[in-house]
Amino acid sequence: MNNTWFLYMFFVAVLLFTGIYCLLAMRNLIKLFIGIGVIGKAVSLALIATGLAKNNVLAAQSLVITYIVVEVSLVAVALALIINIYRKTKSLDVRKLAKLKG
């Protein structure tokens, strides 16, 4: 692996840290999904950088395209769930979700 790959991996790690910090520290459900989006960007960047370093960028591209399609489905379902949660509880706070009973 060449030095460029290590540079890309450095930025991938920084993006992953940012996303995971958001998932751990934030309380708003929409903010949590923004964190998941940031982690997704790190994963796609890692895939393309590794494909480029191993001279196999076509396979990496097809994996990234698959990932993006899956991400769209994930975000659509998750945001529909968030809207339903808001209608039920009038809140987007994850701490209040933990207190729900019955």
Add this chain to the structure above:
Amino acid sequence: MVLQILLLFGLVFFSVLAILIKDLLKAAISLAFASLLLGIIFFRMNSPYAGVFEISVVAGLITVLFMLTIALTKGGDAVESKTASFAFPAFFVIFIIIDALVMKKLLQKVPALPGPEVGGTIGQVLWKARTLDLVCQIAIIFAGVFAVLALFRKGGNKDE
């Protein structure tokens, strides 16, 4: 390479901004900017198809979905703890220092597996080598459509 590094710094900057900004609408727009920069990075890494998908789908469609949700829920009433926002820069700097010192040595210990050389065009790779992925994508899209339909069906909820 200098431009590529600047783009990567921009990607990290807008991602951090998306997490730290309190206004959710501005956060969604920063995430779209980050996607745009990632798409340009993909273009410069000889991956035009991934770049097109990243810009059109992630920067376009997902941002619209986020904005729609923020408009429908009015942003919610969740108050972020101030410690989380204030502690982030300290953790971030510590992580960057650890990353710069340790990551390269850690990654060099991971053995590089030999991968098969895939030739041809993106169409051949996507439709012939990765057909199973495409079938699974279709299944996931249908699952997503049915899940959204089930979540928004009318008259199904008797509690309200």
